[in-house]
Amino acid sequence: MIQPKTVAFLGAAGLTLALLAASRSGPVPTLLLGVLVVLGAVPVYLRRSFSAAPVEGGGPGDDNTALRETPVELSSGGSSRREALKRLSMGGAALAIPAAVGAPTVIDMWKAKASDGPATGPSGRTRQWGMIIDLRRCDGCQSQGTAPQCTLACIEGHFAPEPMEWIEAYEAEMAGGGTQFIPTPCQQCQNPPCVSVCPVTATFSTPEGTVLIDQDRCIGCRMCMAACPYDRRFFNWGDPPIPPEAMLADYSVEHQAPAKKGTVMKCDFCPEMARAGTLPYCVQACPNDAIYYGDLEEDIATNGREVVAFSTYIADNNSYRLKEELGTQPRVHYIPGHGELVGRDRFTEGRIATRWPWVERVKGAVTWRR
Amino acid sequence: MAALTTWESTLKERALAPTQASGRLYTAWLAGLGLVVAWGFVAYIYQWRNGLYATDMRDRISWGLYISAFVFFIGISHAGTLISAILRASNAGWRSPITRIAESITVVSLISGALFVIVDMGRPDRLYQFWLNGNWQSPLMWDMMAITIYLTASVVYLYVPMIPDLAMFRDNLEGRVSRFQMWLYQSLAIGWDNNETQRRSLAKSITVLMVLIIPIAVSVHTVVSWIFAMTLRVSWNSTIFGFFFVSGAIYSGVATLIIVLAVMRRIYHLEEYITPTHFKYLSYLLATMSLVMIYGNASEYITKGFKMTEEDRFAFEQLFAGDFASMYWFYFFGGLVLPALIVAFKPTRTIVGVVIASVFVDIAMFIERYFIVVAGLRVPTMPYEPSSYSPTWVEWSILASGFAGFMLLLTLFARFFPILAVWEMTEERTSDQTSQHDRELEPAP
Missing domain, CATH: 3.30.70.20 (Alpha-Beta Plaits)
Structure with missing residues (x-):
């Protein structure tokens, strides 16, 4: 079953790769993209953590429970682990490609x-x-x-x-x-x-x-x-x-x-x-x-x-x-x-x-x- | 506790009120700004069709009012994020009523500033070349990257601490605003219901952003100064430029913040929350920065003036005694010395006094940007007659439109988003009274 999230992720990754491949100045957009992704991750993180089940009672003593409870979604079953691996390899590809296409632009031209x-x-x-x-x-x-x-x-x-x-x-x-x-x-x-x-x-x-x-x-x-x-x-x-x-x-x-x-x-x-x-x-x-x-x-x-x-x-x-x-x-x-x-x-x-x-x-x- | 509840509900009402703003004056204000912005568009279309021929910039003074405005706007963007992050990092409790306004100034002025670069370009239709063929060696490329990152960071930093207030809007404005606005608050509040997990995540995120944003903000104006300092022009050839620009940015940023706070305080009746104490503290910051600027001027000009090379002599004569002398001395006495004096004496250190000082600071800082750009380019590099530059109606119109756009965006922000950090103010108040929840809100070690 294809999740809409997966589609969105693949779409975004494909678009990024296409843009990077079109770019002759690989390192520049890659760096820029990296920082933007890090900053953009904050609202995403918040969104996820907000929708996690609220901790009963709350308070400083319950820190451990909170920590254990949040990642449940992520570690359930092998499929998501495979998903994670796939994402990692995609990330690797994103890093490798600009190195390959980022040849000196001046001489080319x-x-x-x-x-x-x-x-x-x-x-x-x-x-x-x-x-x-x-x-x-x-x-x-x-x-x-x-x-x-x-x-x-x-x-x-x-x-x-x-x-x-x-x-x-x-x-x-x-x-x-x-x-x-x-x-x-x-x-x-x-x-x-x-x-x-x-x-x-x-x-x-x-x-x-x-x-x-x-x-x-x-x-x-x-x-x-x-x-x-x-x-x-x-x-x-x-x-x-x-x-x-x-x-x-x-x-x-x-x-x-x-x-x-x-x-x-x-x-x-x-x-x-x-x-x-x-x-x-x-x-x-x-x-x-x-x-x-x-x-x-x-x-x-x-x-x-x-x-x-x-x-x-x-x-x-x-x-x-x-x-x-x-x-x-x-x-x-x-x-x-x-x-x-x-x-x-x-x-x-x-x-x-x-x-x-x-x-x-x-x-x-x-x-x-x- | 009853007192607190009354206090809280008054605060909420005050924070919600701007979304209902109306009246003849308010409409006239919006329409007036809209007209100036539209006039700027007309001027820009004229410039688009005729090329930069429509301006008075020419080969020998090839940057002018637009680049000055760009530097100025990027400068005042330091009002918000940097100041609010520094105050947050130093845990200054008095900051909470002013942080939101400060952060919104940042976002709005960054947008205005970035637009001026595009207005100044000969071929804005080729902007995509930045992406296709970017040259990482170029200070302009660093600038583009720094500003993009800073804008993103400022938007996130404006948004994240606003989530609880957006939730408050969502819960209290049902039926009072349009359905689109309700949908906006609903989606932007991302399900905030003030539980313990959420509060902890929020505190953690704010801490991370706060730490990230200070170096980003400092880097932005440093890189802006490097556009100038990385060239072989004698007036710009200075190692102090990064420091000088960042100080000037914070200086004009604080001044802008003071002016905007005074206006919003008056219009939205926030007298109870934005108090004379805020103006006092901010004016201390203003005076400190003015002393830093005076020191920067001394350091920059005395070291060069003592040696007085041939090209420096030309630059000095035009700045201190020639075409730019009235600008420089107004900047020095009106923009640096006078504000410090106004703040130094108790009788003048009133809200009105501080606002007047701030207006002087902002005008002077714009002039400083102008003479740094124009006087710097005017120094001849080869044996030719020094050129001249006086902006045309197109340039003045687009500049006016930039300022009007800045004010219009701020007004619209106040109309649609919470301008007071209600939850932080409440927390501040609660911790003052009970001082119990204080610890829990600290980020986990």
């Missing part, structure tokens, strides 16, 4: 999204992308009479919504007066503060050493924006202003287009460009060849004109990384500049504004200030 797996060098080892930015050659394109062209090319290539500048040329004061332009893409930290704080693993580190964001998973909590010490994350506050052709892009976690309302975006280090054998938009666009892109594993970097050995080049030129003391271990190296070769025209007020070429063409799009 990366493998599923990137068609060919990580890019490998001639040695067969995984590429480790890095960047060198030679500030001696950067004048923020002021001598060209345009906004920084790395920024412009990046915007066009990625359909980055206004006002996002995934690579932004900050203008920093120099100790001896004057200013210095510092083109800043996402620093691709090897100890990324943004990745640790993302509650749903929407932002993650890849085997190639870059940090990506899955636009299909981001919940828009903006915890990563609070965590990023480089101000390199951007949020789609409204319907992002993107050109119609962006909608044709077959979304991949590697290039983020088309942008979606309510999610976080940033520089993705152009891994799909690198895999196709070409250089990122910013590197291609720089008129002064200030940006080098390369592979730490093969120890090589290029600005499209010359090829250098990554490690020697950064060592010989006293390179530094932004906020190195934070321990984020960025993959972007800077060669300090001094503003002598190509400085900012001090007699020009302000800078030439960055333009997003398609804004006029997008119907009903909104833009916002940074």
Whole structure:
């Protein structure tokens, strides 16, 4: 005879198992569930103990009787013992399953999204992308009479919504007066503060050493924006202003287009460009060849004109990384500049504004200030 | 014994009365709150359609009023469960008339607080991702877990000591309330008929819950502070944050409890049970917490201000002399010093005085949450002009709706559930008079 209680129990157990199996983060819901079950057990315990026969007379002397009388229901006959065993084994299964399905989620997803797996060098080892930015050659394109062209090319290539500048040329004061332009893409930290704080693993580190964001998973909590010490994350506050052709892009976690309302975006280090054998938009666009892109594993970097050995080049030129003391271990190296070769025209007020070429063409799009 | 019976029946009548609450003012109160809540929904629909563009949050100040409200509400949730559990654990006899109200504040404010996180999300439609792809490394995940556990624990902790009173409702309200309500009391009372076994199980359960709930409550606000302290932002980079947030939570929690007690005392005529002594004791707790907060401020700002690194200098200037100076000094003098002074002097330590102090505390603590979030994010991390933030009508509307919802839920709780722990109060009274049953109610060793 099947008891309604048994049905309910099996149903609950089945539902729990199904949820756990569907979950890729086994330990988290298991722990949560455990605590909730413990807390929920209190009213259940009360309900049971209330319906037990009241003790005659009551009082402290009768403690033993009370204790002996309550468990009678439980120990009557072998069937309930078998039931108990069954329940125990179910419990065991509930604990074992998440361990089996709780495999690392990040790598799974990366493998599923990137068609060919990580890019490998001639040695067969995984590429480790890095960047060198030679500030001696950067004048923020002021001598060209345009906004920084790395920024412009990046915007066009990625359909980055206004006002996002995934690579932004900050203008920093120099100790001896004057200013210095510092083109800043996402620093691709090897100890990324943004990745640790993302509650749903929407932002993650890849085997190639870059940090990506899955636009299909981001919940828009903006915890990563609070965590990023480089101000390199951007949020789609409204319907992002993107050109119609962006909608044709077959979304991949590697290039983020088309942008979606309510999610976080940033520089993705152009891994799909690198895999196709070409250089990122910013590197291609720089008129002064200030940006080098390369592979730490093969120890090589290029600005499209010359090829250098990554490690020697950064060592010989006293390179530094932004906020190195934070321990984020960025993959972007800077060669300090001094503003002598190509400085900012001090007699020009302000800078030439960055333009997003398609804004006029997008119907009903909104833009916002940074 | 006759005196006791009269006392008991008066108490019962007082406890049952709120279920019959009516009158023009009462209806107007409910309707007014309902309207504000509805207006908040309108604002939220507007935000849903336009995205968070409807707010004034932007990339550089990416959290604002919503997150402040979230921290504030989670803070005042400490009014109940923590305070009532501590008072229960320390066996403070005077607690029994106020515990139920305190515990209900906890549940209601947790619901309001948790909703603000969802309102702040860019993609609330993807909430299920927490379950599917949760990252145990994230402080936000810890927070989600801590709040879920705390909410469950608070509901259970509100419910379990309420069972005998629900049974009392079941036995006394036949014919006076709707059939649905009777069914509700009938099922929630789970067959309580006040026999010895039941009393022993209940005492045991309450003890277990009480012991569980104190660390849960402390962990919740610690984890809330870690959302901020686990980032590389200079104003949030502080080891004292957990302690600071928990103290602030208890501080604003006590203040809220005082205000709610004063209002309910007045409206439901509970003067006989919620006495000036309660306000006196609670005000002592308030003053103590204000001193703890002053100490926390000193410890936090003097150690950083002495060294005054480049980024700290910016944070200090905007907090103590810049855009946030009026907020900070109101918080410090109006919210920390003034309440302590009001409590310190006997002529001002009246119910009215203590309630005024509490109102100041609550306003100041909301402001503190606001400047911790907004001023903390405003400190530039790279060479750019500091951003600005002033909440839009959408944000103010949703905030107002959050507060209205909080009050509405409390009013509804008082309407449908016993707001006085009648059985505990009776027991207290009985043990005072006969002091015989006292031992039996202790949990078995």
